[in-house]
Amino acid sequence: xxxxxxxxxxYILALFLIASLNFAIPRLLPGDPLTNLLGEDVILTEGxxxxxxxxxxxxxxxxxxxxxxxxxxMRLDLGYSFHLHRxxxxxxxxxxxxxxxxxxxxxxxxxxxxTILGALAGWRRSCRSQKVQTALFLAIYCTPPYLLSLIVLxxxxxxxxxxxxxxxxxxxxxxxxxxxxxxxxxxxxxxxxSRNYMIMRGSVLQEKSSLYAAFARAKGLYDKExxxxxxxxxxxxxxxxxxxxxxxxxxxxALFIEIVFSMNGxxxxxxxxxxxxxxxxxxxxxxxxxxxxxxxxxLADLLYSRLDPRVRWQ
Amino acid sequence: xxxxxxxxxxxxxxxxKGKKECFGCCSRKAPRERPWGGLxxxxxxxxxxxxxxxxxxxxxxxxxxxxxxxxxxxxPYLEPSxxxxxxxxxxxxxxxxxxxxxxxxxxxxxxxxxxxxxxxGTAVGLFSGYFKGTLDEILMGATDIFLMIxxxxxxxxxxxxxxxxxxxxxxxxxxxWWTSTARVVRSKALQIREMGYVRAKRSLGFSxxxxxxxxxxxxxxxxxxxxxxxxxxxxxxxxxxxxxxxxGDATMKSWGMMINFAFSRGGFINGYWWWYLFxxxxxxxxxxxxxxxxxxxxxxxxxxxxxx
Numbered sequence: 037x038x039x040x041x042x043x044x045x046x047y048i049l050a051l052f053l054i055a056s057l058n059f060a061i062p063r064l065l066p067g068d069p070l071t072n073l074l075g076e077d078v079i080l081t082e083g084x085x086x087x088x089x090x091x092x093x094x095x096x097x098x099x100x101x102x103x104x105x106x107x108x109x110m111r112l113d114l115g116y117s118f119h120l121h122r123x124x125x126x127x128x129x130x131x132x133x134x135x136x137x138x139x140x141x142x143x144x145x146x147x148x149x150x151t152i153l154g155a156l157a158g159w160r161r162s163c164r165s166q167k168v169q170t171a172l173f174l175a176i177y178c179t180p181p182y183l184l185s186l187i188v189l190x191x192x193x194x195x196x197x198x199x200x201x202x203x204x205x206x207x208x209x210x211x212x213x214x215x216x217x218x219x220x221x222x223x224x225x226x227x228x229x230s231r232n233y234m235i236m237r238g239s240v241l242q243e244k245s246s247l248y249a250a251f252a253r254a255k256g257l258y259d260k261e262x263x264x265x266x267x268x269x270x271x272x273x274x275x276x277x278x279x280x281x282x283x284x285x286x287x288x289x290a291l292f293i294e295i296v297f298s299m300n301g302x303x304x305x306x307x308x309x310x311x312x313x314x315x316x317x318x319x320x321x322x323x324x325x326x327x328x329x330x331x332x333x334x335l336a337d338l339l340y341s342r343l344d345p346r347v348r349w350q
Numbered sequence: 351x352x353x354x355x356x357x358x359x360x361x362x363x364x365x366x367k368g369k370k371e372c373f374g375c376c377s378r379k380a381p382r383e384r385p386w387g388g389l390x391x392x393x394x395x396x397x398x399x400x401x402x403x404x405x406x407x408x409x410x411x412x413x414x415x416x417x418x419x420x421x422x423x424x425x426p427y428l429e430p431s432x433x434x435x436x437x438x439x440x441x442x443x444x445x446x447x448x449x450x451x452x453x454x455x456x457x458x459x460x461x462x463x464x465x466x467x468x469x470x471g472t473a474v475g476l477f478s479g480y481f482k483g484t485l486d487e488i489l490m491g492a493t494d495i496f497l498m499i500x501x502x503x504x505x506x507x508x509x510x511x512x513x514x515x516x517x518x519x520x521x522x523x524x525x526x527w528w529t530s531t532a533r534v535v536r537s538k539a540l541q542i543r544e545m546g547y548v549r550a551k552r553s554l555g556f557s558x559x560x561x562x563x564x565x566x567x568x569x570x571x572x573x574x575x576x577x578x579x580x581x582x583x584x585x586x587x588x589x590x591x592x593x594x595x596x597x598g599d600a601t602m603k604s605w606g607m608m609i610n611f612a613f614s615r616g617g618f619i620n621g622y623w624w625w626y627l628f629x630x631x632x633x634x635x636x637x638x639x640x641x642x643x644x645x646x647x648x649x650x651x652x653x654x655x656x657x658x
Contacts, residue, residue: 062511190621291503292594310597
């Protein structure tokens with residue numbers, strides 16, 4: 037089988053497994069499946085509970101329920117939040133754009149800055165300023181992102197009053213949004229930057245001692261030329277895959293940062309759903325996040341095969 | 351620094367020569383390049399190691415080190431002072447004592463998860479690298495799939511239903527974190543299975559299990575240690591994050607739980623910084639110690655490989 041076929045099967049299997057897991061969790065785990073599907077704070081009379089049970093097909097055999105589940109997924113129906121009185125898919129699409137606004141621009145700037153700074157740090161390892169920089173990013177790398185956000189929020193918003201304490205609202209002007217978004221976006225950038233920095237630094241350290249770098253040096257190329265024309269390109273390759281695998285982690289980091297800054301994105305949606313045990317929202321969010329992570333991986337695979345001529349899909 | 355350049359160029363040449371001539375049995379080792387650049391390797395490693403040991407001792411001798419019982423109640427919201435070095439929380443518990451006892455919970459979760467991840471990852475990697483073929487395809491396919499699952503959101507969903515004890519959180523993390531270990535172990539096992547001594551043993555009719563356990567496993571142990579350390583780090587960060595959402599074990603005071611209480615019970619809004627800052631600092635320092643040890647081990651290992 038071709039490489040592309042194998043990869044495709046893996047992606048499809050991953051999505052299939054996650055979706056099936058989502059089906060199984062509320063039905064298999066202890067507790068009444070109806071409560072598990074609707075959420076804990078929904079109080080129903082005996083009659084309406086029975087009615088809902090019938091309507092949701094909980095009295096039917098599992099095979100039927102499973103097929104029904106897939107059918108509703110195909111219709112993009114992720115269930116109904118009784119807590120918020122809205123369909124889950126609508127809730128998520130409302131919130132997702134704010135999360136993406138918070139996550140994607142810092143992801144891009146963080147990756148670019150992180151790879152360049154990391155490459156320089158790996159190249160000039162013994163230089164003093166690089167060591168200080170590495171120590172700084174290592175410390176950020178080791179701190180849970182929400183903790184750093186808490187400290188920064190306390191210092192800059194609470195004590196100094198330079199930034200708003202709480203979230204941002206879709207009614208505001210662009211200036212207003214930027215003002216609200218600045219601190220959380222900065223935290224996200226630092227968070228992605230530190231991760232890419234550490235990976236790239238290690239990658240360049242490895243590539244640096246390879247023969248082609250020594251040859252380039254023997255040809256008399258300048259240091260910067262060797263780094264950016266030769267070493268950087270080779271060191272960058274593993275980064276692309278790692279970046280995609282990291283995407284899920286970074287997205288989770290964004291969720292936590294949102295909670296700390298009380299922004300109305302996916303993170304707060306999940307947090308509120310957790311507090312009220314609003315299971316449909318939790319499950320829907322998990323499914324959507326998985327789909328995003330899997331697509332990021334697919335994108336990385338495609339990009340990789342374009343950048344590295346040794347990897348070609350038949 | 352002309353001689354440094356010449357040095358590394360020379361070591362590159364050795365690497366190529368070595369690869370051709372050496373079948374993993376040579377004891378000759380070229381003077382090895384220090385990974386963190388001379389002194390720093392020692393420095394970074396020893397900072398990590400001493401921090402790590404300090405935390406281990408803290409967990410082992412909590413009752414001796416803690417000034418008070420962590421459940422003993424004093425006046426609430428006391429600022430750090432000589433009586434209460436790190437202040438007290440809303441219940442009047444002494445924060446320093448809570449932190450010292452909390453190290454037991456946090457460290458056990460980290461170690462438990464990392465141990466489980468390493469065991470699963472090693473088993474999967476060994477089998478798929480040694481047997482190759484269909485088994486390899488299946489196991490690596492499973493690894494790829496597990497790699498793509500967003501772990502923290504999955505744990506959040508499961509924990510929301512299960513209201514877990516902290517052991518369950520550790521097991522869940524262990525069951526999700528094994529993938530990178532499995533990949534590294536597999537690539538090592540693929541190399542080692544072609545070595546002369548493994549072939550010799552196979553031709554003598556030793557069982558596969560025997561070869562895996564007594565020849566391949568000992569030869570990959572050096573890549574397991576840094577992986578184990580880095581798994582502890584990610585397990586600790588994940589535990590802290592999950593506890594922060596209030597999904598941890600409320601009866602166990604882990605460091606993450608302490609931050610969660612501070613955040614959800616108004617410690618943040620009222621500016622009681624000592625309540626959440628110190629647990630956070632402990633998490634960061636412990637993760638830092640583990641990551642430093644892991645990186646130094648990893649880079650040492652890579653430096654050895656280049657010159658072997």
